[in-house]
Amino acid sequence: MIVAGIDIGSLSSKAVIMEDNKIRSWFLDRTGPDSEEISRKVMDETLQKANLKMEDIAYIVSTGYGRVVVPFANRNITEISCHAKGANWFFPETRTILDMGGQDCKAIRCDETGKVKNFIMNDKCAAGAGRYVEVVADLLEVLLEEVGPLSQQIKDKMYEIASTCTVFAKSEIMALLKRGVYRNDILAGVCDALAKRVVELLEKVEPQKELCITGGIAKNVGVVQRVEEKIGMKAQICFEPQIVGAVGAALFARERAERELKKGKS
């Protein structure tokens, strides 16, 4: 049976096609201003990669911020449920998920089947999400992918950013650069600040091993390593942490399709 999951996030959109219990293909792109348009694009690209047509897909579940505007989805399910399900599929020992996205962070507790037991989210403040790192990377003229590695190559010592707010942190960093503070030392402070805020969120759900980190920031070693240190747990990260929600959606799609098949037969 072939199913698909689509995750339309505020910054990036992902699609995954699964056959039986394996990932057949996937695709990821920046969401942009038109959620409906990007949902078609990521679906088409994923179908092409798998050499399939829309008719071959038995069931499609959408999730994420833009889940209701996916016109070809059979059903939409919340991203909290999908992230838990997806993380559990990659790492069956997962009991806590930390999803670090561009505009929000979520901490989820789940049971052994991937069912959500508790969750908390910060979507009110850019300083608690990937946006914070993006703004600083832009200011310091480094690529987002470079932030993590550079933050681990401290020249002098990590510089602790005093401002909580992204906007004020920007002014603070500009002043630091004028004073001659090293760029890597600032990046270390930035990663540390985000890690601290994210761990504060995580502690509210009483995290338990194993911890799975998803979302774009999972690719930032500087933040991940500091989160691990502060929470005292090793993080499990799959080969592409941004597609975990879409994988979860695809798994829900399979369950629904199987259920409908049974109904049809009886």
Add this chain to the structure above:
Amino acid sequence: MITAGIDVGAETTKIILFDRERILSDFFIKGEEAERSVNEGLAKVIREGGTSNGDIKYKVATGINRYLLKGMDELITDVVCHAKGGIYYFPKARTVIDIGCDGSRAVRIDENGGIKEAALNEKCASGTGLFLETMAKKMLAMKVEDLGEESLKSKNAVEINNMCAVFAESDVITLIHKKVPREDIVRGLHDSVAVRVNTMIKSIGLEPDVVLTGGVARNKGVVESMQRILGTQIYVPERPEMIGALGAAIYAQEKLKEKE
């Protein structure tokens, strides 16, 4: 009995020279380093006040950068100063709201300007003068002084994130992309400031008369948004940016009277 009130904010320095009940002279500067601006300012107010440094019996400093100053007799918080400064012009004031460059503060006060309750937003750029200034210059190619008039032309409300300046900026980009008229965007920005301030005030309650201080109070559009969203008349002193320094000078007077 001459006292000086010095308010060193994130972007501007204000000084008031005060004697008993009246203002002798004042000083305002933008974009100068804290210590330097205060030295320059004190020299000016002394000269214009027809007095000398030795005649200033008590110097009180406030503002986010007050800790950078040397030679002050006392350092006090912004809320104390805006309370005292607000009630000086409006004796019936019972709530004073200060919207400055780097943050906003609200105080509920008694008839002497004493503080009953206070709420602060000093950690977040949302609803601050810096936010409006950045949006004006970076997004709308406008001068801050022109924002008020522009927003008063608007006939349509647009929604802009009021919790986070970074998300608000994304909203503004989307609105510009959709070719929403500039006056509507500016009004939306002012509304988001008003909503943010309203959220802050909910924790302490609103008691009329309500006075608005700080540089942002010069923006007639913000005042209109606040009156509409807070649902109350808002009083604004003639030079709202000077109220912090005034309050500091008045506090200094009261301190000296106590000692007498």
